[in-house]
Amino acid sequence: MNQEEFFALEVPEFQYLSYTVGGGIATVTIRRPDALNALNQDVLLELAQVSEVIAEDPEAKVAIFTGEGRAFVAGADINQIAGIADVFAAREFALLGQAVFNEIAALPLPTIAAVNGFALGGGLELALACDLRVASQKAKLGLPEVGLGIIPGFGGTQRLPRLIGRGRALDLIFTARHVPAEEALQLGLVNRVAEDALQAAQELARQILKNGPVALALAKESVSRGENLDLAEALEIEADLFGLACQTQDMKEGTKAFLEKRAANFKGE
Numbered sequence: 710m711n712q713e714e715f716f717a718l719e720v721p722e723f724q725y726l727s728y729t730v731g732g733g734i735a736t737v738t739i740r741r742p743d744a745l746n747a748l749n750q751d752v753l754l755e756l757a758q759v760s761e762v763i764a765e766d767p768e769a770k771v772a773i774f775t776g777e778g779r780a781f782v783a784g785a786d787i788n789q790i791a792g793i794a795d796v797f798a799a800r801e802f803a804l805l806g807q808a809v810f811n812e813i814a815a816l817p818l819p820t821i822a823a824v825n826g827f828a829l830g831g832g833l834e835l836a837l838a839c840d841l842r843v844a845s846q847k848a849k850l851g852l853p854e855v856g857l858g859i860i861p862g863f864g865g866t867q868r869l870p871r872l873i874g875r876g877r878a879l880d881l882i883f884t885a886r887h888v889p890a891e892e893a894l895q896l897g898l899v900n901r902v903a904e905d906a907l908q909a910a911q912e913l914a915r916q917i918l919k920n921g922p923v924a925l926a927l928a929k930e931s932v933s934r935g936e937n938l939d940l941a942e943a944l945e946i947e948a949d950l951f952g953l954a955c956q957t958q959d960m961k962e963g964t965k966a967f968l969e970k971r972a973a974n975f976k977g978e
């Protein structure tokens with residue numbers, strides 16, 4: 710077995726997803742358009758698998774998640790929720806969604822949700838597990854679970870207030886309303902609004918890709934690890950990771966390129 714074969718990436722055959730990678734951008738498209746890409750257990754398990762693929766793929770430097778058709782994801786599958794037998798099964802379902810989205814949130818590279826349409830319930834929770842969100846002008850976002858007599862269970866009650874603040878998050882959760890893209894932008898729920906969410910996400914990814922890959926991963930790690938700590942502890946982490954960044958070839962190349970007034974050629978080392 711030669712080295713290339715040894716390191717050959719195995720991408721499973723997905724039923725509900727497609728995975729492509731090109732120019733450093735990995736793209737995951739959720740494909741269950743007849744149900745507006747609703748997340749049943751199988752889709753969730755495939756999302757877990759694909760996040761392992763992304764983590765292992767040397768070609769993937771930025772990952773984009775999007776949906777086929779007129780929805781990003783219209784939530785967890787309400788048919789499955791309606792059939793949940795007892796409190797234990799319900800808790801397991803929430804824990805499964807949380808575990809999958811935690812895996813996506815922990816990917817050591819920038820992730821972007823290209824919100825091409827409805828991002829409701831578990832769909833918004835998936836977008837919240839990504840680092841950045843780009844919405845199409847026709848996108849609608851929200852956590853409508855209380856309208857079904859349940860609460861957000863895939864991280865929404867935790868990630869949404871951390872992103873936009875408690876008052877704004879509880880407004881969305883209590884009213885169950887669908888927020889249009891422009892309002893989502895004002896709320897800080899999305900980073901950009903564009904006519905074509907995927908195209909705008911790809912442009913954003915290309916902008917990110919100009920920068921040092923190790924530095925991107927370390928910057929994400931610093932923000933993620935510091936998020937739930939007090940400032941003094943979090944600043945220690947930042948200093949440690951700054952130290953690591955300064956040990957990289959990318960740092961040598963980035964600073965040299967600046968001084969030589971040319972574009973840096975980062976190797977991700």
Ligand SMILES: C/C=C/C(=O)SCCNC(=O)CCNC(=O)[C@H](O)C(C)(C)COP(=O)(O)OP(=O)(O)OC[C@H]1O[C@@H](n2cnc3c(N)ncnc32)[C@H](O)[C@@H]1OP(=O)(O)O
Pocket residue numbers: 743744745747748783784785786787788790803806827829830831832853854857860861862863
């Ligand atoms: C822990 C996490 C919990 C959750 O995430 S709970 C779920 C939260 N999400 C929601 O409550 C949104 C549910 N969906 C809707 O409210 C509506 O859809 C929309 C407003 C998004 C779109 O409405 P319209 O344009 O009229 O389309 P349509 O005919 O309702 O949907 C097309 C097909 O998609 C199925 N579908 C939509 N969302 C879900 C879902 N979340 N779970 C299962 N199926 C869903 C429908 O039933 C229908 O299917 P058919 O054509 O066979 O009647």
